[in-house]
Amino acid sequence: MTDxxxxxxxxxxxxSGEVRWAALGAPDAPPVVLLHxxxxxxxxxxxxxxxxxxxxxxxxxDMPGYGASEMRxxxxxxxxxxxxxxxxxxxxxxLTGAGAEPAVVAHDFGGCVALRAHLLHGARYRRxxxxxxxxxxxxxxxxxxxxxxxxxxxxxxxxxxxxxxxREYVGSASAVGPGNGVLERLVGPWCGEAGQPAxxxxxAQNDQRFTDEIExxxxxxxxxxxxxxxxxxSWIPVERGRELAARIPGARFRLIEGAxxxxxxxxxxxxxxxxxxxxx
Numbered sequence: 001m002t003d004x005x006x007x008x009x010x011x012x013x014x015x016s017g018e019v020r021w022a023a024l025g026a027p028d029a030p031p032v033v034l035l036h037x038x039x040x041x042x043x044x045x046x047x048x049x050x051x052x053x054x055x056x057x058x059x060x061x062d063m064p065g066y067g068a069s070e071m072r073x074x075x076x077x078x079x080x081x082x083x084x085x086x087x088x089x090x091x092x093x094x095l096t097g098a099g100a101e102p103a104v105v106a107h108d109f110g111g112c113v114a115l116r117a118h119l120l121h122g123a124r125y126r127r128x129x130x131x132x133x134x135x136x137x138x139x140x141x142x143x144x145x146x147x148x149x150x151x152x153x154x155x156x157x158x159x160x161x162x163x164x165x166x167r168e169y170v171g172s173a174s175a176v177g178p179g180n181g182v183l184e185r186l187v188g189p190w191c192g193e194a195g196q197p198a199x200x201x202x203x204a205q206n207d208q209r210f211t212d213e214i215e216x217x218x219x220x221x222x223x224x225x226x227x228x229x230x231x232x233x234s235w236i237p238v239e240r241g242r243e244l245a246a247r248i249p250g251a252r253f254r255l256i257e258g259a260x261x262x263x264x265x266x267x268x269x270x271x272x273x274x275x276x277x278x279x280x
Contacts, residue, residue, distance in 0.1 A: 006046050006185075008061065008068050012092050014085045016077060017070035021061035021089070025053035030103070030126075031095055032056040032279060035086070037108020037134065038202060039170060041067025043185055044107070044264045051272040055280060059093060059102070063113070067189050071198035079109060079210035083116035087123050096124065103127040103279050107264065109134040112211050118221070119214045129226045129275055132233050132261050135244050136215060137208050139236065143169075144203060151200035159191065166190050166199060175232040175260030182265060218247040225251040226278045230259030230266060252278075 008020035022042075032052055034045045042049075042060040049058045062069040064085060065077035095102045101124045106114040111133020117123035140148075147154055157165070166187050171177060178186070190199040225248045229241035238255065245253040254274050259266035 006043055008042065012061075012089060014064065014088050016064035016081045016085050017072060017075055019061055019064055019070070019085065019089065020068040021059065023093075024049055024058045024060070025056050027057060029055060029057040030279075031059065031093070031100075032103045032105060033059045033061075033090075033093075033095070035061075035104065035106040035110030035114055036063065036066070037106075037110045038066070038206065039166070039190060039199060040108065040173075040186060040262075041189060043067065044262065047268040048105075048264055048272045048275065051268075052276060052279070055276070056103075059089075059095075061089060063110075065198055065202050071189075071194045073197065073201075075198075075201070076205070077198075077202045078205040078207070079112050079116065082109075082113045083121060086113055086117045087121045090117075090123055101126045103129070105129040105131065105275060105279075106133060107131040108261070109206065111135050112214075115214055115218075116210065119217050125223055127224045127226075127279060128221075129228065129278055130244065131228045131263055131271070132230055132236055132241065133227075133244070134236070135211055135218075136240050137211060139208060139211065140206075141235070147200060148203040148206070151204040154200045155197040157196075159196070162196050162199075163187065163191050173235060173260060173262040175230065175234070175258065175262075175266050178262065178265045218244070219249060221248050221251075224278070226254060226274070227251055228254045228256055228263065228271065228274055230261055230263045231255050231257045232259060232266075233261045235261040 008022045012019045104125045111130045227245040245251040
């Protein structure tokens, strides 16, 4: 798929609604699952996914309430719900049981989702790579918390003002600034009748308690772990990444120069090389 053709062509009906997903690479290759964060979608993984698909079967998905997946008013899109849905998908894809475990690569709050599924729901991974993840308290900027506290007010913003807010917010995740085409692709799902309230809904439902529940258990992780971090991440400081790696037995830490929080856009080649080396 080219960037313009990035389409999730398969559907799974999960406990939090319809999930769109796709798979790249040979069906018999070692499986890798990529998890996005907020307020993004699987689109941020497009370059890395294609690179990894040379040697792996790569699964990508938009979490419920994000990207091409279902968005609805009564939807549970909390980190707890996403962790449960991820476990459901692993069953759907046949990636459970001895010998079937996938490698998992997670970004932003996808890290919390992967960690919760592993520590709370028994999901088993062959390896785990955590890229600028939400995993340690405190997290959430003052602006992020403000949007969540007053989500019902912000849901009623004029469409143009809402789009401008989301563009500024998403753009700030990149140290070099994503191109207009990329930015529009990431912003687009959050606009319109369903997308605008969904943007504030997911912020309102995300809460630090979902990482508080697992933070003291990182020392229990017994699998190879790589922690990658953009050197210029303005959303989550590099020190948080070093601390996370120190809490996980045997974890390796990799700093990616010239990249902000959205490492996949700022340094896709460097990230792909780091992940490929770790996964193989």
